[in-house]
Amino acid sequence: MSSQMPPKAKKVPSERVHHGDTVIDEYAWLTVKDDPDTIAYLEAENAYTEQATAHLKPLQETIFQEIKSRTLETDLSVPSRKNGWWYYSRTEEGKQYGIQCRVAATGETPPELKAGEPLPGEEVLLDGNELAGDSDFFAIGTSAVSPDGTMMAYSVNFTGDERFTLRVRNLATGEILPDEIPGIFYGGAWSADGTAFFYTTVDESWRPYRVHRHTIGTAAEDDVLVHEETDERFWLGIGLSRSERYLMLAAESKITSEVRILEADDPAGEFRVVRPRETGVEYGVEHAGDRFLVLHNRNAENFELATAPLDDPGTWTPLIEHRADTRLLNVDAFQSHSVVHFRRDGLTGIRILPGDGEPYEISFPEPIYDVGPAGNPEFVTERLRLGYTSMITPASVYDYDLATRELILLKRKPVLGGYDPDDYEQFREWATASDGTRVPISIVVRKGTERPAPTLLYGYGSYEVSIDPSFSIPRLSLLDRGFVFAIAHIRGGGEMGRRWYEDGKFQQKKNTFTDFVAAAEHLKAEGWSSSIVARGGSAGGLLMGAVANLAPESFAGVVAQVPFVDALNTILDPSLPLTVIEWDEWGDPLHNADVYEYMKSYTPYENVDDRVYPPIFAITSLNDTRVFYHEPAKWVAKLRDTARGGPFLLKTEMGAGHGGRSGRYDAWREEALVLSWILDTAKVTK
Structure with missing residues (x-):
């Protein structure tokens, strides 16, 4: 030829x-x-x-x-506060992958960011460059710190086929524990006490269909099968509520969903169904103190937001009713308020639901933009972290102060030159x-x-x-x-x-x-x-x-x-x-x-x-x-x-x-x- x-x-x-x-x-x-x-x-x-x-x-x-030349190669993200720590990631010039870090937290205000400098007292959790070694490909599938901050579960892949190997690190000692679980899917969730980690595995068709419970310090072959999804149209996923009170196990197809919940302090307990699946009905559950918030599309094409009792989560009472011009995308619950992410007229938006006041929406000055909640792991907070960008505004991180209703710019992605x-x-x-x-x-x-x-x-x-x-x-x-x-x-x-x-x-x-x-x-x-x-x-x-x-x-x-x-x-x-x-x-x-x-x-x-x-x-x-x-x-x-x-x-x-x-x-x-x-x-x- x-x-x-x-x-x-x-x-x-x-x-x-x-x-x-x-x-x-x-x-x-x-x-x-x-x-x-x-x-x-x-x-x-x-x-x-x-x-x-x-x-x-x-x-x-x-x-x-x-x-x-336009990219600040040595940079760090705005830290997010969780359980006494500020978590963030950073990059270093000449290195391919990010580095996940944390520092001890004092107060509600993030530490001052200085370009090119790690934060004082930094603890490196995961260095992607060290983990990747000489591999031509490297990806992290999950990186989850236990609620008490002492353990980190992370998974890695070196081929691009999205089959990850899970490892566990003791953050107090830096030791990588003997626990090793190959062939897992993305994501996972800790129990409240950090003794167990829940993860998903895939079938031959690459469908995440099983959720397992791994007890730290035991062999992978002893892991307990928690749930198996036999309907080939459905994927499984598991996560921890923002309050860290509940484990949420979701089965989802393209048009239908079903959620199971379990108190996170009872990892060996039985998950209970929030509401049995109904073809064409999608819903998600968020724990909000003395009730659940449920975002669903039952008789509501663009979704509506409902409340449900903790002891009867399948009974839904409308909180934000369906609107033909507004697609409700997600809800985040906090101790004193909730936040709804929505879409209207081709643009995204944010609605605040105060615990003791009238709902309102945050306004933004540009004619076209994209905004959404970002990095809000704490349940008890009076600030909302937002990500904002437009076609001319680089990615920006704001804190929204709920008391003053002020948008505080924390960082705008630098564009050099x-x-x-x-x-x-x-x-x-x-x-x-x-x-x-x-x-x-x-x-x-x-x-x-x-x-x-x-x-x-x-x-x-x-x-x-x-x-x-x-x-x-x-x-x-x-x-x-x-x-x-x-x-x-x-x-x-x-x-x-x-x-x-x-x-x-x-x-x-x-x-x-x-x-x-x-x-x-x-x-x-x-x-x-x-x-x-x-x-x-x-x-x-x-x-x-x-x-x-x-x-x-x-x-x-x-x-x-x-x-x-x-x-x-x-x-x-x-x-x-x-x-x-x-x-x-x-x-x-x-x-x-x-x-x-x-x-x-x-x-x-x-x-x-x-x-x-x-x-x-x-x-x-x-x-x-x-x-x-x-x-x-x-x-x-x-x-x-x-x-x-x-x-x-x-x-x-x-x-x-x-x-x-x-x-x-x-x-x-x-x-x-x-x-x-x-x-x-x-x-x-x-």
Whole structure:
């Protein structure tokens, strides 16, 4: 094979028959991960991508240095107070991973932060750099300190497959205890006295389906199975209430939930069900002193907040009734007040529920922004920690004083090199979809940019996930080169409430794709965009493949990261991770012919044809357990064989998972490659 020619995947016809439909899949052989031919093909694709992007090396290095030079590499987070300690994390220049620390607490006010300096009396809890060693990949799945502050449970992974090994450290002595539990999932919870730790494990389909109780100092094989979920649509998770009075064990599908509770001081006791599961009813429970708060959607599409007695938690009395224009997202309970996080008109907000006064909402000055509770582990406090950002305001941490109703800025993420938010401006536009629905678009641009300008349009549009307007240091490398950056808040996401999500799933899924195309056409029609590069990842990668089929002429290029582009074949196979769970999101094409036909009409891999496609850059990871590497590999192979245009590039991280490279410098370098490809594709080379 010439070094200038792209790899050509072999064709091995494989027949699939569903609902009387016979399909020949010539690239199904790529699903066999341990086949030497598969690895050889992926490595050949990597070599071709390396050669095809070689001319971008100088620009990639320039952008990498821009990201690095704008980032305060030695920095620390604002400490959060819990049980007599201030907890925080920090980073050090030249090191890939964060360091988790604490200092003894005195008073309600966080210690004064000094850039580049650890806090006096610092105790290092976990140093990610030491734990990672020379590994190419490293991730922490959980890090939980016991209520009395003497023990820490943490889990690590070195491959990206999201199977973690749990260890326990005695914080008083620094000793790593013999306790070691392999193959666990994210998260976990301590008992009140710190003698037991609860954790989850996964089945062969990567579904967290069991909760176990580990007694500190005993062998893992002696751990007690607390609960097993036999319904394949449900995941299990376990946590500790903010009050630390209750263990909360939740079983959740995409549309239904069921919570069990247990007094945290009785770890060997029996969990009791708050309210038996009812198909289509989702709820969450928060302990609030002499009662529970329950956030639920029973006869309340956008959710309502209810109270429930401690001895009868399944009896719900409305506290904040349902509103069609406001989606209630979460509730945090404290000793003297509660806090509701909500969404309205495409923006997030905060409502305070005082224990002895009228509810009120906190106002913020910018036209578009994102705000939410952040780092509030203490149950007894008169301050609320908030995280705030916008497309021109870097991530900011505030304390809100409930007595004075004052917002106190504790820290704004530094942006080095003279960044001035007044040099940029943000806008909210509304596109009109093909059915008349108004679709919000968030836009940021450097002042003085000549329009129409090249544009990067980002989208996701699934699982009720909202892509809120936020700040990005790497994005400045585009804006300062004359780019417009825009987010299309399309249906299938949650930006406009639960109905917005419902109208972009199941048999309405195509609304997600047509909304994105409508947003692109609006940006051009309104003089924002001269050309548009589209970008999305995971389910947003499905969006990228779908719009490339639907309207390839609308886009100058497409970046698809860990893209879910072979969705139909994946959702047809119940043995694969997540498939059965996903039937509540996409429908069940295995047992329903109508769902099969509808999915087949939009899934990217199934609909590649011989039209002219824009350049496409697909990025994946070999060890991804959420979207398998073979989905983009098959897609790119079919594009090369069937479509015109391109070029079509595939880059596979051979030692990473769904989130890509784990170290921050590695991630910056990868982002610099993507941004340099976007600039080059849009013919911006400076």
